[in-house]
Amino acid sequence: MLGYRSLDDLKKQITILADSDFKFFANLFTPFADIEFIEGRSIDKKYLSGFDALLVRSVTKVNKELICGSGLKFVGTATSGVEHIDQEALAKAGISFSSAKGANADSVCDYVIAALVALDSNCQNFTDRFLNRSYGIIGAGEVGHRLITRLMQCGVRDVLVYDPPLREEHDSENRLIFSTLDEVLSCNVVSVHAPLETSGSYPTTELLGAHEINGLQTGTILVNASRGGILDEVALLTRLKSEAGFERNERLSCVLDVWDSEPLARKSLVEAVDIATPHIAGYSAQAKQNAIEILRGKLIETFDIEAKLLSSESSRSTALSEVLPRESLNDPVSLISALYPLKELSEQMKYGSMHSKGPGFDAQRSKLRERNEFQTYVIDQFVKLAEADRQFLKGLGFRD
Template identity: 35%
Template sequence: MDGMPNILIDKNIPYALELFNKVGRTKIFDNKTLHKKLSKNTDILVVRSVTKVNERLIKNTGIRFVGSVTSGTDHVDKEWMKNNGVFFCHADGCNAISVVEYVISALLSQIDHRNFQLKEKVFGIVGYGNIGSLLRFYLNSLGITTILYDPIMSPTERKKGEIFVTMEELVHRSDIISIHSSLDSSSYHLFNEDILDAIGTNRILINTSRGSLIDNQALALLFHKGKKIKIILDVWENEPHISEYLFDRVMLGTPHIAGYSIESKMRGVFQIFEKLNKFLKKEPMSFMKDRFLPIPKFKEIYLNGSVNQEDLRNLIHLIYNANDDSFLWKKMHERDRKNSFENFRNNYPIRREWSSIEVNCNDISSFSLLKKIGFIAKSL
C-alpha cells in the first residue's frame, strides 16, 4: 500500500469522514451499491453487520484490510480472508453496555411492578462473553439471582460465584432467559422446538444476539398451538425479511438496534480506526472522545432516598425506553412492511447510555448501586 490508501466506509457509520480522512482518501458507500464502488484501487473496507464480506465481494479488488465496527462477525468470511492475505478486525465488546441497558430497559417496560419483583426471579443467561458477563454483573448488583449456560467456556475459566448449569436446567429454573451467544454451526437453532416448548408458561425469553439462535418457525408453530411465552426480540431470522406472524405476537420487538447507542457506535468506529492506524504503521492519534458526543436531554438530576424497582425504571426510562422503539417501529411497519426494518435502523435517532446522566444521591446505597451499573453517581 503506497502513499495514502483508498478507504471505503459505510455511510451510516458515525464520525467516518472526520476520522478516516486523517489516514487516507475516504469515500462512503451505500450497502446496495457497494459492489459498484469496489475496484483494484480499493485498499480498505469498513463495514457494519449488514454487509456480507466474502470471496464474491472482494476477490477481484485491492482490499487488504477489512474492519467491522461490530462485535459480531457472522457476516464475514474470516477463513477466506485469512487464506488470501486480507487483514480482518472487528470491534469486540463495543456494544456490550448498550445491549445490557436495552435488555434491562425492555424488561422493566413490560412487567407489572406491583406483582413482579425481579429480586424474586431467576434470570438465565445463555452465552457468557462480553455481554453476558456484563449483564450478570448488573443483575447481581441489583440483587437478582442469575444462572449461566455457555458450552464453550471451560471449567477452568469460571470464577467464584458464577453458577453454570445445563441448558435443560436453565430452561427449567429460569423465569427470564436472555440469549447472548455467538452464532455458528453449533449454536444455529440453539432454541429449537423442544427447548422452546420446555420453557414454562408466561416465562420471558429475550434475544438480542442473532436471530437464528431461535428457530423462528418453531416459535411461530408453538404460538399457533397456544403456547404462552412472552418474547422480546431485537433480532430475527432472515433479517430484514422477518416473520410477520411473530412480529404481531412478540411482547416487544425492535429491528436489531439493541447495540445502537451513540456511545456504542463511537466505541466501535474508534476501535477500528485505531486498529487501522496500527495496520498502516502510523503513530497513534489521541482524541477527546467526549467532544464527539451530543449533549444529553437530561444532564443532571437529584435522587432522594433509596431506589426501588419502580424508581429504577423511571430513572432508566428518562434516558432510554426500549418500548418506545418497539412502538415506533410497529407504526412504521404498518405503513411500509417491506422497508421498515432497514429504514428504522438507518434513520435511528441518537440514543445515549446511562453514563450520560449525573445522579446526585443523598443515600449511600443508591449512590453505590447506580455507580455499579454505569450511572455517573455523586454522593451528597
C-alpha cells in the same frame, strides 16, 4: 506490517471505502486517508477497485466472491459478531481483519434491562420482582458477562450460565455458575447472547428449537438480542399464537431485537412478540465511538501510520435531572422508561410491519436518535429516590 509511513509522507494515499454509517466519524480517518461512503447493502465487488481498506457493518456480507481480485489489504467490521465475514477467505487472500468485539456490550445490556422494565412498567414492586427472579444467560462473552456482572451488582442472587466453549476454558478466577441448557431454560428470564455458529463443536443455529421453546415454563421472559438464527422462529410463533390472549403469568413473554432474514422480519412474529425492535440493541453513541476507535487503531497498526491517539469521550457524564422531566425521576421504572422508551420503539416496528407505507427495517434503524448509555448518566442530588432504588440503579450501570 505494510511498511512505516508518516502522515507527511503518506499524503492520504490510503483509500477507504466505508459503510455510510461511518460518515459521521469521517474526521477521525481523513488525517491519513481518503474515504468514500456507500450504503452498506449496496457494497459490491465492482466498487472495491482502488481501495486499500473496507469498513462495514453486519449488513454487508464479506466473502470470497466480494474480495477476489479487489486489492484490499484490510477489512474491518464495526460489530462484535462476525457471521457476515468469511475470515478464512480473508486470510487466504492475505487481507488483515478486525472486528469491534465488545464495543457495543454495554449498549446491549442497557437494552435487556430496558426490555424488562418495559414488560413490567405497571408493576408496583418492580425492583423486588427484578431482584428475586432467576436469570439464565446463554453465552457469556463480552455482552453476557457484562450483563451477569450488572445483575449481581444490583443484588440478583440467582444467575445461571450456559456457555460450553467458555466452560472448557474456565479458570478459578471466573465466578460464573455454569449450568446445562435445560437448567438455564428453567429460569424466570432467559437472555440469549451467543454468537451464531453453524458448525464446530458447539453450533448455535436453532439452539432453541421446538423442543426447547415448548419446554419454557409459562411466565418465562425470553430475550434475544444476539442473532436471529439461534431461535426457531416458526416454533416460537406457534407457541406464542397458542397462548395469545393469556395473562402474562400464564404465557411466554418474548422480546426480539434480531430476526432470521434481516432486513426482513416475519410479520406475524413481529405482531406476536411483546417487544419487537429492528436490531438496535447495540445502537448507542458510545458503542459507535468505541467501534470506530478500535477500527481506527487497527488501520493505523496495519499500515504503520503515525497518528495521534484519540481522547476517549466515554468518561463524559450528564446529570439525570438535566435530561429528564421531574416526574421521571421518582422511581427506577419511570427513569429507565424515559431514557430508553422501548415500548414506543416496538410500536413503531409493529406499525411498520403491518402497514406497507410504514417505515422499513433499515429506515427505522437510521431514524433512531443517538442514545447515550446508562453509564453516562449521574444520579444527581435532584433525583429524589429511596436509597435502595439509588443503589439498584448504580448496580445497573448508572453513576452516583
